Amino acid sequence: MAVYTEVFPEELAEFLVGYDLGELVACKGIAEGVENSNFVVETTRGQFILTLYEKRTAREDLPYFLNLMEHLAKHGVRCPVPVRDREGRTLRELSGRPAALVSFLAGYSFRRPKVEHCGQLGRALAGMHLASATFPMSRTNALSFDGWVSLYAEIMKSYGERVDELAPGLSVEIERELEFLKSAWPSGLPTSVIHADLFPDNVFFLDGKLSGLIDFYFACNDAQAYDLAICLNAWCFEPDHAFNVTKGRALLREYRAARPLEAREVELLPLLARGAALRFLLTRLYDWYNTDSNALVKPKNPLEYRRKLKFHQTARSASDYGL
Amino acid sequence: MAVYTEVFPEELAEFLVGYDLGELVACKGIAEGVENSNFVVETTRGQFILTLYEKRTAREDLPYFLNLMEHLAKHGVRCPVPVRDREGRTLRELSGRPAALVSFLAGYSFRRPKVEHCGQLGRALAGMHLASATFPMSRTNALSFDGWVSLYAEIMKSYGERVDELAPGLSVEIERELEFLKSAWPSGLPTSVIHADLFPDNVFFLDGKLSGLIDFYFACNDAQAYDLAICLNAWCFEPDHAFNVTKGRALLREYRAARPLEAREVELLPLLARGAALRFLLTRLYDWYNTDSNALVKPKNPLEYRRKLKFHQTARSASDYGL
Numbered sequence: 007m008a009v010y011t012e013v014f015p016e017e018l019a020e021f022l023v024g025y026d027l028g029e030l031v032a033c034k035g036i037a038e039g040v041e042n043s044n045f046v047v048e049t050t051r052g053q054f055i056l057t058l059y060e061k062r063t064a065r066e067d068l069p070y071f072l073n074l075m076e077h078l079a080k081h082g083v084r085c086p087v088p089v090r091d092r093e094g095r096t097l098r099e100l101s102g103r104p105a106a107l108v109s110f111l112a113g114y115s116f117r118r119p120k121v122e123h124c125g126q127l128g129r130a131l132a133g134m135h136l137a138s139a140t141f142p143m144s145r146t147n148a149l150s151f152d153g154w155v156s157l158y159a160e161i162m163k164s165y166g167e168r169v170d171e172l173a174p175g176l177s178v179e180i181e182r183e184l185e186f187l188k189s190a191w192p193s194g195l196p197t198s199v200i201h202a203d204l205f206p207d208n209v210f211f212l213d214g215k216l217s218g219l220i221d222f223y224f225a226c227n228d229a230q231a232y233d234l235a236i237c238l239n240a241w242c243f244e245p246d247h248a249f250n251v252t253k254g255r256a257l258l259r260e261y262r263a264a265r266p267l268e269a270r271e272v273e274l275l276p277l278l279a280r281g282a283a284l285r286f287l288l289t290r291l292y293d294w295y296n297t298d299s300n301a302l303v304k305p306k307n308p309l310e311y312r313r314k315l316k317f318h319q320t321a322r323s324a325s326d327y328g329l
Numbered sequence: 330m331a332v333y334t335e336v337f338p339e340e341l342a343e344f345l346v347g348y349d350l351g352e353l354v355a356c357k358g359i360a361e362g363v364e365n366s367n368f369v370v371e372t373t374r375g376q377f378i379l380t381l382y383e384k385r386t387a388r389e390d391l392p393y394f395l396n397l398m399e400h401l402a403k404h405g406v407r408c409p410v411p412v413r414d415r416e417g418r419t420l421r422e423l424s425g426r427p428a429a430l431v432s433f434l435a436g437y438s439f440r441r442p443k444v445e446h447c448g449q450l451g452r453a454l455a456g457m458h459l460a461s462a463t464f465p466m467s468r469t470n471a472l473s474f475d476g477w478v479s480l481y482a483e484i485m486k487s488y489g490e491r492v493d494e495l496a497p498g499l500s501v502e503i504e505r506e507l508e509f510l511k512s513a514w515p516s517g518l519p520t521s522v523i524h525a526d527l528f529p530d531n532v533f534f535l536d537g538k539l540s541g542l543i544d545f546y547f548a549c550n551d552a553q554a555y556d557l558a559i560c561l562n563a564w565c566f567e568p569d570h571a572f573n574v575t576k577g578r579a580l581l582r583e584y585r586a587a588r589p590l591e592a593r594e595v596e597l598l599p600l601l602a603r604g605a606a607l608r609f610l611l612t613r614l615y616d617w618y619n620t621d622s623n624a625l626v627k628p629k630n631p632l633e634y635r636r637k638l639k640f641h642q643t644a645r646s647a648s649d650y651g652l
Contacts, residue, residue: 009360015437029537031435034369035360037332046357046369048435112354112371114338212354 009035011058011101018056019229021100024091027051029239041104041223046110051108056085058103061224065104068173070145072096072106073223074199081137083130084218087112113210113217124241124253127209128260131201131237134219135230136265138199140216142264147202147226149285151191157288165295172294173309183284183315186261191281191287192229192274199225200233205240234261235278238327239286239314247313255328272329276321283318287311332358334366334424341370341379345421347414348376348430361530364546366426376433381426388427388545393468395419395429395546397461398483404460405430406453407541409434436533436540447564447576449539450532451583454524454560457542458553459588461522465488470525470549472608476516479505480611488618495617506607506638514520514604515552517595522548523556529565554594557584560599561650562609562637570636578651594638595652599644606641610634 012035019030028050034054043058052217054133072088076096079087086108088096097110098105116123117235147153158180169177201208203224210217234246234257242253290308321327335358342353351373359378361367366381382391396412399419402410409431411419421428439446470476481503484492492500524531526547533540557580565576584590613631620628644650 012440014440016439016441019437029536030437032433032533033437034357036369037358037360046359110355114342114353114356116339117335117337118339158436213352 009037009043009045010060011103011152012060013043013045013056013101017100018045021098021105022047022049024098025089026095027054027089027107039221039223047107051129054107056105059103059106060103066144068097068104068282073143074141074225075108075222077141078134078137078289081140083134083137083218084111085222086218086220104158111210111218111220111300113212115207115210117203117206118245119178119206119209119241119253121250121256122214123206123209123211123216123252125256125260126211126264127204127237127241128234128257129264130209130216130219131204131233132261132264134174134201135198135233137295141199142259145226147228149202149289150228151187151281152313154281154284155185156222157292158184158250161288161292161295167292168295172291173269173312176312177313179315180284180287183280183319187277187281190277192270195229195231195271196268196273197227200228200230200236201225202228202236203232204233204237210279222244229271229278230265231267231275232278232282234258235253235275235282236285238275238279239282239311242272242327243314247310247317249317251328253328258327258329259271270326273322275327275329277320279321279327280315280318283311331529332360332368333383334426336366336368336379336381336424338377340424341368344421344428345370345372347416348412348422349415350377350412350430362544362546370430372435377412377430378433378511379423379428381424381428383426390418390468391427391429391464394548396466396633397548398431400461400464400543401457404463406457407434407539408459408545409541410517411542421557426577434541434543436535436630438530440529441568442529442532442564442576444576444579445537446529446532446539446574448579448583449534450527450560450564451557451585452587453532453539453542454527455584455587457524458521458556464522468549470540470551472525472547472581472612473551474510475606477510477604477607477611480615481507484611484618491618492614495614496635499635501609502635503610504567506603506642510600510607512605513600515593516598518552518554518594519591520550521553523551523553524548525551525556527556527558527560552594552601553588554590554598555601555605557581558598558605559608561598562605562634565650566637566640569632572640572650574649574651576651577580581647581650581652595647598639598647598650598652602644602650603638603641606634606638610638618625 017035032048034046036044036046041062042060045056045057047054075085078085089107208221242250244250290306293305338356351484355371357369358368364385365383368379370377398408401408412430473632531544565573613629616628
């Protein structure tokens, strides 16, 4: 949630001349998107979101993300649609950064989603997975098992002593989990494009109905059930850290109604949820020590995901998630 | 420029029930306003700015600021207008903070205003001074001479050694200036409500025409020519730190066309500009050491105002500013 790069409105007005979007009316830097700088841009033709891509988003990945949003929108997924300039380009440059304009999505995210929101999320997630089947591009998940190993090594190298200060024994717990997942982490599950970061703040609702998915900048090709496991982690725990099985059931039921799960996906759900929890534990740990002091919001507490991980470690089967 | 307090959209939706503004459509935290948390709120009836007042804005001052904006808007000044709820209140509470909704002002600020913008600013500033003549409330300028003395004492107490690290000799320069202004700082000049922080980012333009003034949270009752001196500092220096006398001339000419300056105001302009430069040197120095790490934008360099102060110290008369 940040504005890392400033935009001179007079330069933005000039930039807009390249589009068929009328004149600049207003521009405000917004607290949306952790990795990049985002602005609400109002022109005489409507509202748009301008994103300036910061260093953490690799420039070579941008066509994948932008084409994906365009593809998904064409195939019925409600998401921001990249705007093409007069020469047909979606990727431009502004303030020395790669930049893109996308459509503005009405709606707002719930900080505390309810059961019915979890159900709608499940339906939308399956819809996104299905719609991406014909998307021709591919991107490796940089934050799958190998990525966790490297990230953990980097954390220990730079901040090793501070990890156990955060919670005694944390480093040993992470090492044991990595050791366990090393042999257990599955392959061969049904894959497609996955969102990989579909937290409540990336899902908008309007009048109680899901109005769209945003922030596709972690999207990649990976196991669909892993995306589902990320959502179970992100949507179905209560503030007191208890897993809400009613929410899990709603999420899984609606997902399966649109895309049935294979037996192996069901069986591996607790394991996938462990991997997902470890992934966010590690990235939050990294961000805990690395957050740019210009960022808008405090880094999220990594320990939330340590608790979730413990829940998944004791789960026996998918029925513990409501299936 | 910040969002210090988060708003749960579901709580905002509930909050809006108290207004005749329809349903919540979207809400985004924005990078506007240094002291408080600001959000663009879109409802089915239009766009608004929601402000949550943080600790640096004294709660007892809020009626002054909100009533002032309402008064100015009624008297032809383009500025945000506080929205009254169903019970007629402009000041409410949200997320544990005093909160107000104001109208959304179309337009955007220039980072590098041109001569014609300075002229329009002068006209608008005089308009604001004149319109405030019938405003019944009053607020002391907490950042006038006595405030500078206390602020400097606080800076030296907490960060004394670091001041001269920023620029060798800086503390002595500030002390000499305070000593000089102690006897020279004028009283008895024409007063009214002044904006006191009318930097380019607080002035919006649309289609090249000034569309409004924002951020009245430093407004107070003080010398009108001092407000003009603040604008000379904020608008008429070039990035290479040179004073642009053409911009100064445009600003002063248009101001005087709407409100003629008294002889004493003209004579004291260089002195008022010194005081204004010192005020921003001191507050930037304070912010340099005190910026909340959650803030969106890096603190501004205090030394910009040290250079401006040096310019004013050598100015001989108002003609050095284009008069």
